[in-house]
Amino acid sequence: AQTVTQSQPEMSVQEAETVTLSCTYDTSESNYYLFWYKQPPSRQMILVIRQEAYKQQNATENRFSVNFQKAAKSFSLKISDSQLGDTAMYFCAFIRGGADGLTFGKGTHLIIQP
Amino acid sequence: KAGVTQTPRYLIKTRGQQVTLSCSPISGHRSVSWYQQTPGQGLQFLFEYFSETQRNKGNFPGRFSGRQFSNSRSEMNVSTLELGDSALYLCASSLDLAGELFFGEGSRLTVL
Numbered sequence: 001a002q003t004v005t006q007s008q009p010e011m012s013v014q015e016a017e018t019v020t021l022s023c024t025y026d027t028s029e030s031n032y033y034l035f036w037y038k039q040p041p042s043r044q045m046i047l048v049i050r051q052e053a054y055k056q057q058n059a060t061e062n063r064f065s066v067n068f069q070k071a072a073k074s075f076s077l078k079i080s081d082s083q084l085g086d087t088a089m090y091f092c093a094f095i096r097g098g099a100d101g102l103t104f105g106k107g108t109h110l111i112i113q114p
Numbered sequence: 115k116a117g118v119t120q121t122p123r124y125l126i127k128t129r130g131q132q133v134t135l136s137c138s139p140i141s142g143h144r145s146v147s148w149y150q151q152t153p154g155q156g157l158q159f160l161f162e163y164f165s166e167t168q169r170n171k172g173n174f175p176g177r178f179s180g181r182q183f184s185n186s187r188s189e190m191n192v193s194t195l196e197l198g199d200s201a202l203y204l205c206a207s208s209l210d211l212a213g214e215l216f217f218g219e220g221s222r223l224t225v226l
Contacts, residue, residue, distance in 0.1 A: 044117075045204065045217035091157065100170040101147060101159030102215070 002027045004094050006105035013082055014113050020067075021077045021108045023092030031097030034068065036077045039089040039107075048090070051075065079110075087112045116141065118218035120205050126224045132193040135221045139186050139207030145169075146188040147215065148180060151202040160203075163188055164211055192223075200225045 003026045013019045025034070036048040051059045051068050058066050063083075067076045079086055092105040119138040127133050139146050147162035147170075159172035163182035180190040186207070192199055202222050206215040 042219070043202065044219045045206075047214055047216075050214065093157075101162055101172055102149070102157075103159070104149075104157035106156045 002029070002032075002094050002096065002103045004092050004103050004105040006092055006108050008108045009106070010109040010111070012111040012113060015082060015084060017082055018078065018080050019082055019110065021079075021090050021092075021110065023075045023077070023105055025073050025075065025092070025094050027073070027094065027096065029096045033095050033097075034066075034075045035093040035095075035102070036064070036066070036075075037091045037093055037104075038086075039091065040085075041088070045091070049077065082112050084112050084114060086110060118205055118207050118216055120203075120218035120221050122221060123219065124222045124224075126226060127195050128226050129195055129197060131195050132191060133195060133223060134189055134191045135203055135205075135223075137188045137190075137205030137207075137218060139188070139205075140216055143207035143209055143213075143216070144186055145208045145211050145213065146182055146186060147206050147208075148188070148190050149204040149206065150174075151204055151220070152200070157204070160190065162211070169211060195225045197225050199223065 005024045032053045034051045037045050038048050039045045049061045063080045065078045089107045091107045093102040121136045145164045148160040151157045162170040166182045177193045182188045202220040204220045206217045
């Protein structure tokens, strides 16, 4: 079975700072995908960024980028120039290629202070 | 384009009752999956449907069931409710089984 671990229950940074959220996972699969999801206080979960395990290049979406270390099974999310609207729960998630549902970490509550 | 719609948004039931939750996916999406979110267990996968067939199932008892209709709308049912079933139930749709998931706002179930 796959496991996803987020070791930071809560983080707080000042607006405009850069913050990195950690995620490690454990799997014996070779074909899988990794995701970061954001859940704002309104509760609707939205996809922040996606990484295919077979791709060596780290995914980037505007201010969001990942550091994917396949050998170390690490998948951290970096948010640059943080904004007040980035305040949310962030979940790291894993799915194997055969697709049996996402496995989520426990989440990191990120607070952006003005 | 309308997003994923879940109804009802909030509901209160008592132990032993049953509940049915509904999910309307984004138009054109054929895959619907369900997740349970609780403070203690976090987000856990319940099941996934594609073209009216259950494709995957998480580790939940048989009291949890679901189905998908020909228009891709999905329902999940929980019978003989227990206090521990109190949770936010999230539905997500995608174009296909490996596609990006789009989540609804969830149905908040409280069991008294």
